[in-house]
Amino acid sequence: MKENARSIETVALPELPVTQLRRDLRQWYAESGRRLPWRERDDPYLIWVSEIMLQQTQVKTVIPYYQNWLSRFPDLATLAKADLQDVLKAWQGLGYYARARNLHKAAGAVVRQHGGIFPQQLDDVLALPGIGRSTAGGILSAAFNQPVSILDGNVKRVLSRLIALSVPPAKALPQLWQLSDTLLDRENPRDFNQALMDLGATLCTPKNPGCLLCPWRTSCKAYNLEKQSEIPMRETRFPLPHKHIGVAVIWNDRQQLLIDRRLDSGLLGGLWEFPGGKIEPGETIEACIAREIQEELGIEVEVGERLITVEHAYTHFRVTLNVHHCRHLHGEPQAIECQEVRWVTLEEIDRFPFPKANTLIIEALREFANGEPTSAPIRNELR
DNA sequence: AAACCGTGGCA
DNA sequence: TTGCCAAGGTT
Structure with missing residues (x-):
């Protein structure tokens, strides 16, 4: 991943009360964080499967597929040995089927290159098909409590509002990555990343965000400017053929x-x-x-x-x-x-x-x- | 580096 | 009915 140094220089990040933001988010998560199936254990295979299923896909949609998947492929070795057709059958209806093909392929790679043990080095994780920077951070922080930042749709929205980003998030990815990394609570990276996603999914929602319940509202620039509904900005799109x-x-x-x-x-x-x-x-x-x-x-x-x-x-x-x-x-x-x-x-x-x-x-x-x-x-x- | 890659829910 | 968006990655 190459950082765009120039744009980081030209678009200054605001001064933020980082320590206070971490503390407020930690407390909110303890009270209001979601209980999800993949948070019950820290087995990297279980976390990995959830992270892949959750790419561009909401929690509610994923949960039944996740349970069914684990009943068919309870561990990494079982998945690696499985027939691709059976893997695709378990994925039927979830969409983005390359995710299933890559999951199957990556399971084979872990067996052959890492003795069947899911790797803990960021570079090794990123080398697996279907795992990019954000998913790698999600897995390493959730499974091993490593201080690796994430930038999914939830985090993009939360951070865009926090600093009242004046361009669509796609035009400011280096800054958003830097902000995610700056804010990351290195004492509690697992809980911090999960909390950030929960905040985006349950309070800092695309429409009608629940700002009055938000632990970050006093620091949130969009809230203080009453621009929550305008941020993040959208790209204009062509009508579908x-x-x-x-x-x-x-x-x-x-x-x-x-x-x-x-x-x-x-x-x-x-x-x-x-x-x-x-x-x-x-x-x-x-x-x-x-x-x-x-x-x-x-x-x-x-x-x-x-x-x-x-x-x-x-x-x-x-x-x-x-x-x-x-x-x-x-x-x-x-x-x-x-x-x-x-x-x-x-x-x-x-x-x-x-x-x-x-x-x-x-x-x-x-x-x-x-x-x-x-x-x-x-x-x-x-x- | 812009285009491609599914489906469900919501207004 | 249509457009938008969701725990993004690959080419």
Whole structure:
């Protein structure tokens, strides 16, 4: 990590009553800190798993996945030996699937390079895939009480308000890192870092922060300027592009369905899906599906009636999946633009990891197979 | 170094 | 309905 020395010089950090801030935060945490599953023990594997799951993901979402994960992969050695498909299955629905692939890969690295013992050197931890500076600090401080600072979304927001930062946090990362490091209570780094995140998650929230209960309110520049709701400043973004996709549910004459496994890199890497592709301008859904299936799988299908229409939003675009029943006519399916192709029954399909939008298709297939009446287009957000 | 990478909840 | 944001890292 390279510090931007110039910007540190030009943007001076305010004078802060550091000792008092540490003491007030410590006392608040003792009274109001959260009790969370990964705070009950200091096993680095348990802390590590929680830190990866919590990247860009809220505590409430993580907890059930965390419990289930530990029942399947109770220790690092078990995870290292596990099949990647089982790992992805346990991650199904959490999103950012590279986190699961990297966790699995890193477990193997710890076994081979560190004798199965999670490393305690910052450089060794940072060398593991999926662990950056903030996650390394979170793990080392929580598991070993090491004085390593953190800078996650909570801390960025808390510190931005504390100094009334006049630019979006992304434009001031060196200063925010320096502030996190300056404030860090080196006598109690574990509790300090956890307290800072709790403060951001429960009081110093993005909307309607509970400033009247905040232990830092007398020192908080944003509060004293009544600018809590304007800080941190946001970057302006472009509207999300919308893609229209034709998707095939291909049946053979043995009541089996054709699914494919995506390439390991990129969007939804390593997960299974129903094949399909983008509808070209002026193209009908049926023509698109027939064309995509010929191009991607090298087979010919007859496109039948609509099964479901799924709306789904990813981070950088929205999609409409136009899903149609298809009948396999001829040709042996080939893995041309994917890793693997497979015929499965509706009974077997649950064993494979699918992304969210595809699980909605599977639900619709179940209803179809059970002879339930097809309803109006089902919207993702209504489910 | 800007772009990419999921999903759920909320207003 | 749409946009925003969340315990960020990788390329």
